[in-house]
Amino acid sequence: MSEVAEVMIEAGDPVMETDFAREMVKQMRAIDTYGTYDDWSQEKILSPFVLTKEMKREIPVVGDPDEIVLARVKAFYNAIASLIEKECKLMAVPMMHISHEGFGRVIITVGKLLVLDKTLRDVHRFGFPSLSKMKDEADKLLSVALEIIGKHSDVAGM
Amino acid sequence: MSEVAEVMIEAGDPVMETDFAREMVKQMRAIDTYGTYDDWSQEKILSPFVLTKEMKREIPVVGDPDEIVLARVKAFYNAIASLIEKECKLMAVPMMHISHEGFGRVIITVGKLLVLDKTLRDVHRFGFPSLSKMKDEADKLLSVALEIIGKHSDVAGM
Numbered sequence: 001m002s003e004v005a006e007v008m009i010e011a012g013d014p015v016m017e018t019d020f021a022r023e024m025v026k027q028m029r030a031i032d033t034y035g036t037y038d039d040w041s042q043e044k045i046l047s048p049f050v051l052t053k054e055m056k057r058e059i060p061v062v063g064d065p066d067e068i069v070l071a072r073v074k075a076f077y078n079a080i081a082s083l084i085e086k087e088c089k090l091m092a093v094p095m096m097h098i099s100h101e102g103f104g105r106v107i108i109t110v111g112k113l114l115v116l117d118k119t120l121r122d123v124h125r126f127g128f129p130s131l132s133k134m135k136d137e138a139d140k141l142l143s144v145a146l147e148i149i150g151k152h153s154d155v156a157g158m
Numbered sequence: 159m160s161e162v163a164e165v166m167i168e169a170g171d172p173v174m175e176t177d178f179a180r181e182m183v184k185q186m187r188a189i190d191t192y193g194t195y196d197d198w199s200q201e202k203i204l205s206p207f208v209l210t211k212e213m214k215r216e217i218p219v220v221g222d223p224d225e226i227v228l229a230r231v232k233a234f235y236n237a238i239a240s241l242i243e244k245e246c247k248l249m250a251v252p253m254m255h256i257s258h259e260g261f262g263r264v265i266i267t268v269g270k271l272l273v274l275d276k277t278l279r280d281v282h283r284f285g286f287p288s289l290s291k292m293k294d295e296a297d298k299l300l301s302v303a304l305e306i307i308g309k310h311s312d313v314a315g316m
Contacts, residue, residue, distance in 0.1 A: 095263060097255050105253060109265070112272040112306060113313065148270060155271065155313050 007050040009043040015131045016042055020138050023082050024049075027075040048072060049134055051127025063124040065102045073098070073106070073126050076134075077116075080141050081108045084115060087142070088149050090156055098123055108145065112158040115145035165208040167201040173289045174200055178296050181240050182207075185233040206230060207292055209285025221282040223260045231256070231264070231284050234292075235274075238299050239266045242273060245300070246307050248314055256281055266303065270316040273303035 015021050025042045032038075037045050049072065051059075065073075077094045084092040090110050098104030102123035108116035118141075128134035149156045173179050183200045190196075195203050207230060209217075223231075235252045242250040248268050256262030260281035266274035276299075286292035307314045 095253065095255055095265065097253055107253065107265075107267070109272050109275070112275070112310075114267050114270040114272055117267070117270075152270075152310070152313050155310050 006047045007052060007055070009047050009050065009131055011041065011043055013043065013131060015135050016046075018135060019083065019086075020079065020135050021046065021131070023079040024075065027079045027082070028072075031071050031075060046131060049076070049127055050129070050131055051125065052129060056125055056127070059125050061122070061125075063102065064100055065098065065124040065126070069124055069126055070098060073120070073123055076126075076138070077106050077108065080116065080138055080145075083138070083142055084108065084110065084145050084149075087146055088156070090149070092145075096120075110145075110149055111156040113148060113152055113156040115148050115156070116141055164205045165210060165213070167205050167208065167289055169199065169201055171201065171289060173293050174204075176293060177241065177244075178237065178293050179204065179289070181237040182233065185237045185240070186230075189229050189233065204289060207234070207285055208287070208289055209283065210287060214283055214285070217283050219280070219283075221260065222258055223256065223282040223284070227282055227284055228256060231278070231281055234284075234296070235264050235266065238274065238296055238303070241296070241300050242266065242268065242303050242307075245304055246314070248307070250303075254278075268303075268307055269314040271306060271310055271314040273306050273314070274299055 021042070025045050028045050029037055074096060077096065081092040081094040088110065092108050092110050092115065094106065094108045096104065096106040098120060104120045104123065106116070106118050106120055107114055128137065179200070183203050186203050187195055232254060235254060239250040239252040246268065250266050250268050250273065252264065252266045254262065254264040256278060262278045262281065264274070264276050264278055265272055286295065
């Protein structure tokens, strides 16, 4: 399922210098038990997150997500939780539930506050048109989360 | 794992007349796809939730929870979510994540508010000393949840 062609991310892509990309690389290295990524470039580690329209078209519409895709989805939301934590200095806890058919829900909580709540669909085709689109999505989720925390800091601190 | 002897709950146990017990029976019937429980008494349907100390001792300390136990844990927290919903007239959504080793977390959210957040351990030995102890636990969780909702109704209504 995840063995489609990969997009090569160019070395020197400015997105790679952002906090988000650094955190994503860190998350991917954290789950790399066997050290497969040890001699990979950061660009190569993040390239499976990029799925162009053409690549998506080659993946069946219905499919069960495999462990590798699930780990990627987790890494993405773990990175967002980690960035939330850095910004607000409170623990952000992600929790994901995905059925074997690739449908589910992911949440991030800070204290008693739900700062991210997303329904997941078609997880077997998880990916973004480009690395900068992935960063945009993360930035959006991050800013919404931080806004809620700012408004309800009492609940976030519970 | 779940095929230990069952405690017979006496017919006419006053606990069976409570909202909680009724909701539990409803939740158990909801997951009974094949109608196995159709001619069972309410007492018989709830009896697997009762695990006396002696019965617990017979279950190995370490074990993987099977589907039947997981369904029971879900039914318990679904019932609590349903009672929260009845009281506060807002949707309460449960979400459970349990590893195959029987460790995990269950949450219930109302709007953007986390009204229940519990770490689960030894799920393969899920059960209560008696039906009234189970109701006590549910009442406790319910009242804590309703208190949080009362204090932060703005977040619960988000």
